[in-house]
Amino acid sequence: MIVDDKIEMEGFWISGVITAIKALSYVYDILTFPVYLILQRPWEKRKLSRRVKAKPVAKDDRLITYRNVDSPGSFHIKLERSKIDTLEKVLLFAAEIHGDKRCLGTRQILAEENELQPNGRVFKKYKMGDYKWKSYTEVERLAASFSRGLKEFGLTKQKNIAIFAETRAEWMISTHGCFKQDLTVVTIYSTLGDEAICHALDETEADTVITSHELLPKFKRLLSMAMRIKNIIYMEDQLVSTDTTGFKEGVKFYPFSDIIKKGNLSNAELVSPATDNIAIIMYTSGSTGVPKGVLLTHKNILTSLKAYCTAVKTYEDDVFFGFLPLAHVFELLAESVAILAGVPIGYSSPLTMIDSSSKIMRGCKGDASVLRPTLMSAVPLILDRISKGINEKVKKSGPFRQAIFNFAYQYKLKWTKRGYETPLFDRWIFGSAKQVLGGKIRLILSGGAPLTPETHTQVKTCLCVTITQGYGLTETTSSATVMDYYDRSTGRVGAPVVGCDIRLENWEEGSYRVTDAPYPRGEILIGGANVSQGYYKIPEKTKEDFVFEDEKMWFRTGDIGEIHPDGCIKIIDRKKDLVKLQLGEYVSLGKVEAELKTCRLVENICVYGDPHKTYTVALVVPHPQHLQEVADGLGIKNASLEELCENPQIEKIVLQELIEHAKKSDLLRYEIPGAVKLCPEQWSPDMGLVTAAFKLKRKAVQERYQHEINRMYAS
Numbered sequence: 001m002i003v004d005d006k007i008e009m010e011g012f013w014i015s016g017v018i019t020a021i022k023a024l025s026y027v028y029d030i031l032t033f034p035v036y037l038i039l040q041r042p043w044e045k046r047k048l049s050r051r052v053k054a055k056p057v058a059k060d061d062r063l064i065t066y067r068n069v070d071s072p073g074s075f076h077i078k079l080e081r082s083k084i085d086t087l088e089k090v091l092l093f094a095a096e097i098h099g100d101k102r103c104l105g106t107r108q109i110l111a112e113e114n115e116l117q118p119n120g121r122v123f124k125k126y127k128m129g130d131y132k133w134k135s136y137t138e139v140e141r142l143a144a145s146f147s148r149g150l151k152e153f154g155l156t157k158q159k160n161i162a163i164f165a166e167t168r169a170e171w172m173i174s175t176h177g178c179f180k181q182d183l184t185v186v187t188i189y190s191t192l193g194d195e196a197i198c199h200a201l202d203e204t205e206a207d208t209v210i211t212s213h214e215l216l217p218k219f220k221r222l223l224s225m226a227m228r229i230k231n232i233i234y235m236e237d238q239l240v241s242t243d244t245t246g247f248k249e250g251v252k253f254y255p256f257s258d259i260i261k262k263g264n265l266s267n268a269e270l271v272s273p274a275t276d277n278i279a280i281i282m283y284t285s286g287s288t289g290v291p292k293g294v295l296l297t298h299k300n301i302l303t304s305l306k307a308y309c310t311a312v313k314t315y316e317d318d319v320f321f322g323f324l325p326l327a328h329v330f331e332l333l334a335e336s337v338a339i340l341a342g343v344p345i346g347y348s349s350p351l352t353m354i355d356s357s358s359k360i361m362r363g364c365k366g367d368a369s370v371l372r373p374t375l376m377s378a379v380p381l382i383l384d385r386i387s388k389g390i391n392e393k394v395k396k397s398g399p400f401r402q403a404i405f406n407f408a409y410q411y412k413l414k415w416t417k418r419g420y421e422t423p424l425f426d427r428w429i430f431g432s433a434k435q436v437l438g439g440k441i442r443l444i445l446s447g448g449a450p451l452t453p454e455t456h457t458q459v460k461t462c463l464c465v466t467i468t469q470g471y472g473l474t475e476t477t478s479s480a481t482v483m484d485y486y487d488r489s490t491g492r493v494g495a496p497v498v499g500c501d502i503r504l505e506n507w508e509e510g511s512y513r514v515t516d517a518p519y520p521r522g523e524i525l526i527g528g529a530n531v532s533q534g535y536y537k538i539p540e541k542t543k544e545d546f547v548f549e550d551e552k553m554w555f556r557t558g559d560i561g562e563i564h565p566d567g568c569i570k571i572i573d574r575k576k577d578l579v580k581l582q583l584g585e586y587v588s589l590g591k592v593e594a595e596l597k598t599c600r601l602v603e604n605i606c607v608y609g610d611p612h613k614t615y616t617v618a619l620v621v622p623h624p625q626h627l628q629e630v631a632d633g634l635g636i637k638n639a640s641l642e643e644l645c646e647n648p649q650i651e652k653i654v655l656q657e658l659i660e661h662a663k664k665s666d667l668l669r670y671e672i673p674g675a676v677k678l679c680p681e682q683w684s685p686d687m688g689l690v691t692a693a694f695k696l697k698r699k700a701v702q703e704r705y706q707h708e709i710n711r712m713y714a715s
Helices: 002-040 042-050 074-081 087-098 136-152 169-179 194-204 216-222 256-264 298-311 329-341 367-371 380-396 399-417 423-428 431-437 453-463 539-545 589-596 624-633 641-646 648-664 698-704 706-714
Strands: 054-059 063-068 102-116 122-135 160-163 184-187 208-212 231-235 252-255 278-283 293-297 320-322 345-347 375-378 443-446 466-471 500-505 521-528 546-549 552-563 569-574 578-580 586-588 602-609 616-622 676-678
Touching: 002 042, 002 399, 054 500, 063 521, 074 298, 074 329, 087 136, 087 169, 087 298, 087 329, 102 136, 102 169, 102 367, 122 136, 122 367, 136 169, 136 256, 160 169, 160 194, 169 184, 169 231, 169 256, 169 345, 184 194, 194 216, 194 278, 194 293, 208 216, 216 231, 231 256, 252 256, 278 298, 293 298, 298 329, 320 329, 320 367, 329 345, 329 375, 367 431, 375 380, 380 399, 380 443, 380 453, 399 423, 399 453, 423 431, 431 453, 443 453, 453 466, 500 552, 521 569, 539 546, 539 552, 569 586, 569 589, 586 589, 589 602, 589 616, 589 648, 602 698, 616 624, 616 648, 616 706, 624 641, 624 648, 641 648, 641 676, 648 676, 676 706, 698 706
Parallel strands: 102 345, 160 184, 160 208, 184 278, 208 231, 231 252, 320 345, 320 375, 375 443, 443 466, 616 676
Antiparallel strands: 054 063, 063 500, 102 122, 278 293, 500 521, 521 552, 546 552, 552 569, 578 586, 602 616
C-alpha cells in the first residue's frame, strides 16, 4: 500500500509539473509568436513544401510518365559547359577548383591495447588520434601515381580490375587511378560470401584485385576457387605489417604504397576514357539471388552526379561522414557529389563510429565526435536503430524526464508541422541526442529502401536534422527520385530528379492501375541517361528488365508506386514481395515487415506467406535487451538468448505484442502473422541472409529456416 501511495503521489507531482510547463509554454508562445512569425516566415516553408515538383508529360489508360519541372542547377550547368563527361575529368575539375582544400580524411590509429571489461573479459581497443587529411591536389596526384604504377607493373593488360575493400580513402584513390588508364572497375561488397565473390571475379575475368590488409587473409581460401587471379594489391594497416605468406603459389602481392612509389617515378602515359565507356561493373548485393554485374558508363554516373548536385544543397563549412560501403552505388554517388562540391570526406567504420563503438578505448572519442560532420548518408536499418536507441534511452531516464521528453516531442512536432523551428527545445531538450553524431549533423541522405514515416519523424525531430529520402537502384546509377529540400512530408521518396523520367505502368495481377483514384498506381519504370546498358553477360535478364523506347533506356524496377498531385512518389509495394494466400488475398510481405520492424521487440523480421495457407508467419530476430525484460516479467533468470528464444511463453508474448503493434499500424487481419519463430542469431551480410545494405535476402532466409516455417504452419 505504501509503495502504491508513493507511486500515485509521484504521478500527481509529475502531472502537476507538466501542467505548469504547458502553461508556461502557452504564455511563451503568445509572447514570442509575432517574433517567430516575422523571423521564420512559416508560410513560405509551407508553400515550398506543397509546390508541384513534377508533372505528367504522357498519359493513357495503360501508363503515365512524370518529369521534373525544375531547371538544372547552376553547378549542373557549370559541369555541362566545362564538358565534364567522365569520372577522370571529375577529379581533375575538383582539384582545379578546390586545390589545397581538405578532400579525404583518415582517422589515425595510435595503438591497439588490451582493455579489461567489468565482467573480467579483455577486449582489444584502439587508441585513436585526429583525422589526417589529403588535399584535392594531393588526391589527384596520388590517383595519377597509382595509375602510372599499375602501368609500370604491367597490371593494365586486362580491361577489368576488381576492388574488394572496405570504405576508405585508398578505395577512392585507387578507383580514380584505374579510370585514368580507362580500366573498368569491378566493385564487390566486402561482406559478400565466398561463392558470390568468386562468381564476380570469374565472370569478369579479372586477374588483379585491389583489397585491404584486413580482407587479404580471405584470399587464402578464395584463390583456390578464383583461378584467374594473379595479382593482389593490398592497402596497408596503420599499425602492423601485412603477412603475405601461406597463399597460393604464383600470385604476386603489391603493397598499395609500392604502386604509388613506382608511379611517382614514372612518366607512363595516362589513357583517358570516353564518356560511353564502361566505368564500373557494379555487382548488386544479391537480394533476389546471385549478384548481377550492372554495366555503368561514365555517362550514366555523370548524369546522376549532375542530378544530385541540383537536388542536394551544400555549404562552405560542410563535412561528409563516409562509412557506408563504397561498393554500393548510393554511397559512391554521395561521396562523388561531396568531392565535386568541395565538401571534405572523413572516413569511419561501424567499429569506431561513435564513442560507444566496439573498438573505441574507454575515454577515447569516436569518429563522429572528432570529425563533427554535417552530412551523412544512411540506410533505413541504421535510422531504425537510432530511433529504437532514442526510445530506449528515454524509457531508462525515469518517469519525470520521460514526461518532459514526451511533452517536448509533441510540442516540437506541432510547431514544425506549421512551418516553425523550436530553437530553445532543440538546444536544451534534444541537444544531447545530437551529440551522438558529433552535434553538427544537419542533413541525412536516406536510401537503399523505403524509410517508415515513424522513424523519419522521430530521427528528424530528436536529432534536429533534415532527412532527405531518395529512390534509385544500381541499374539506374542510384538516382531516380529525391525529396525536395523543403518537403516536410514523410513516407514518400520525392519527385523525379532532373534529367530522369518516371513512368507508372499498369500491373493487372496486383490490381494496380494508373486510372486508380485518388492516386495513379503501377509498376515504376525509370528512363534516362542514368539507366544502365544492362547486366554483364546476362543477355536474357537484360532483355527482360531493360527496354529502349522514346530514344532512351528504361528499367523495369519491380517496385509499385503511387504518384501524388505534387509529383512525388510513394513506394507502396514490390512485385516480388507480393504473395497470394489461399483465400485470394494479396499480402505485401515488404510492407508488413516495414511496419512490424518498428515494434520494440523486433531487431529484424522476415514474413513468409504460403499460397496454400490462409495466414502468414514471421521469423523474428528479437532485440536482446527488450526480450530480457519480457523474461524478467515472467521470472526467468540467468537464461541465454538461445534459451529465451526457445521458450514457448516468451514466443507467445512476442506474438501478442506483434499482433497489437500490427493493429496499431492498421494492418489487415490476413496480413498479421499467425505464428512466430524467434531467431537468436543476428542476420548479417556474412551469413548471406541480408545484403551489404541490410536488405533481406528473402529466398536465403526461407531456405535456412524452412524447417521452422513448416513447424509454424503445422502448429
